[in-house]
Amino acid sequence: MRQFSQLLDGLVYTRSRNGKLALIAAYMREAPDPDRGWALAALTGNLDLKAVKASAIGDMIRARTDPVLYEMSRDYVGDLAETVALLWPKREEQPAELDDGSLSLSAVIDRLHGVSRAAAPDAMAQMMDHLDASGRFALLKLATGGLRVGISARLAKTGFAQAFDLDVDDVEQVWHALSAPYAELFDWAEGRIGRPDPEGTPYFRPFMLAHPLEADSVDLTDYAAEWKWDGIRIQIVGTGSETRLYSRAGDDISGSFPEIAQAFTGHAVLDGELLVKGDTQGGEAASFNALQQRLGRKAVSAKMMADYPAFVRLYDLLIEGDDDVRTLPWKQRRARLEAYMPQLAADRFDLSALIEAPDFEALADIRAGARDAAIEGVMLKRRDSPYVAGRKAALWYKWKRDPLTADCVMMYAQRGHGKRSSFYSDYTFGCWTEDGELLPVGKAYSGFTDEELKWLDRFVRQNTVARFGPVREVEKTLVLEVAFDSIHDSKRHKSGLAMRFPRIARIRKDKPAAEADTIEGLKKLVV
């Protein structure tokens, strides 16, 4: 366990991406089998133990130590797993900070796999007694599901690829044909067997991405235009017998959107935007707010699916049957996609329409007039572009809508998370009603520089008028210029408004709070 817990510590403390990759690569080369396979599963989010609930961990520690001291400690440290890892009282004869080496990562995994909910706390306690604080932390994170060490599945795979001089896209291709602890993957990486054959498995293909448009215009005879929809980009991979949905990072999100995976029975790979149906666009795509209700869920209830029904707006066709068409020009792929559409269930799939404009000026007018909640901007795709991985210059451009801005007054502040956990970095801000009352219209925790953050933190501390648990109410004197992509009606807030992706554009130290914007003014921007 020591090797693994030290890897996790290293990943927590190392800032640079290359540093993290080097740590992962070294571990993958040096750790024994099957430990390293389980570690890879844990780092890529493919290990879902959930052997113990957080509440059971709390009960365990309260039974072993003074509950008051535990509560004070947790309050101070912030994180449950870390508090318990640091606080854990070992039995007298055992040194508190020694990992005695008797537990390997795979032994831990085996134990957690086999254990019942009822027996889990005892099993945990026995294992904790053999570990040091880092080991206990790693064990608690594994057992409660989710390491949260700030790395993506893609980064973990890149580290693995780097360890054995492999191409990460090659690893990605064989990945979904294999399962934890990935014995075959290591056998292949170390040259003991040939490349595992991914054919017949629904594996992920790298997405083609776009550069922001910086030129003043492009020639529409070379570029086709279509809307950039504000959902999440997904790839549908069907083998005829199995279908998987992948996010842009290559994460398998089929479980969050089972209705889509079930509705697709074809043998093809498609690229599209996952959206939720809503009333903001005449029964079509709802705003991103609606989609957010469905994100990040491992299991999804029937009610969720009924309240926020998902569908996919298709952009591109990569593979049809055994025919890989990625090298064909966009124009031909588009024709293949259009021809493919009729065999898809119309309630789950539609085609992203092209924008017909005679020239670029006309397109600019159409873009400026588009205030649909589900539109993020315009995509420009070279008509002869092949489908290639990543961002390739001059093939695809994204031309986002300009953000809207409003001058708001800071009302409340809360401490951030992670490396901002000592800073008041989450701000709730409001605008004026006609009666001269401030109502919250949004919350932002980005957009400022580190220097500005220090200033804002100081402002909050020096201007606190009340405290509600972790939240501080501040003197209503500071105007923040807030940028946001769009604004919607919302029943969740008293102001009746909700902003999409609000961020702090500027701190308006010069502006008196009374001159900030009004709710009435903001309502005019609602789409």
Add this chain to the structure above:
Amino acid sequence: MAHWIEPHPTGIYVRPADAWIDPSLPQERALVTHGHADHARGGHGHVWATRETLAIMALRYGTASGTAVGYGEEIRLGGVTIRYVPAGHVLGSAQIVLDHAGERVVVTGDYKRRPDPTCKAFEPVPCDIFVTEATFGLPVFRHPETGSEMDRLLVALHAHPDRCVLVGAYALGKAQRVICELRARGHRDPIYIHGAMERMCALYQDFGIDMGELRPATGVPAKEMRGHVVVSPPSALNDRWSRRLPDPITAMASGWMRVRQRARQKNVELPLVISDHADWDELTDTIREVAPTETWITHGREEALLHWCMTHQIKARALALVGREDEDEG
């Protein structure tokens, strides 16, 4: 009990001696436990402290009128017998033992129980009132062996010959302790130090603490510092100052490094849990050992230590002294 000693927010007043212990405001007569700024302030009329502490105060505040009190030496002020006993915190640090009217009060200042090559070890003195700090007064604070932390520092240093390890350490005490611990582990290479700690290191050397070859980190080409240890005050770690160094691995020596987010907030890559303060076990073991009738807690996480005392049948109170605790110092 002991009505002759009075805690005030600005320090502890010893009435019969008409003297203050570690006062935060200038006073005519001050008894000072050790040289850290939250205990030793400038501007007092007359100071009683160890020779080392007086020298540190002179370095920081210019010369002041003072009486040097040796460890174990007894002095009498207005009917109070006063003795300075090693506290194990930094060079010259002392607990002040006061006897009057058949009662004994021990004011520890800051202290630790672990070995420290730069100062004399803490000596427990049984007493009626024990005045303790509680900087790390939470059971999550359990400092590991100093040796294992130093080993991690040396492993990181040797694994990256093209980089340097920049150790953030408080300029009085921690910096010199880290350097001496490195020397004790056979590290003979020159160690580079930030300009702000040069005079303090020289003072330590004047008191016979051998720190080997120290070089200023200023005015030296980055290349020369590759593969070496550089020591700076914590405030310089993420400061422009550190840009002159060859791709530093940022380390920090502090008891606070036990908590991950504390280390992350300070952008520390190599947290070293090395503290000059007692950890939770040391605090509670010490209270048990000196077995006072009453425990007074000066500063830190006093709430948790109060709770512990209460559940162990020990009478205790929190004093809420102002201006104590500089986090860098942990």
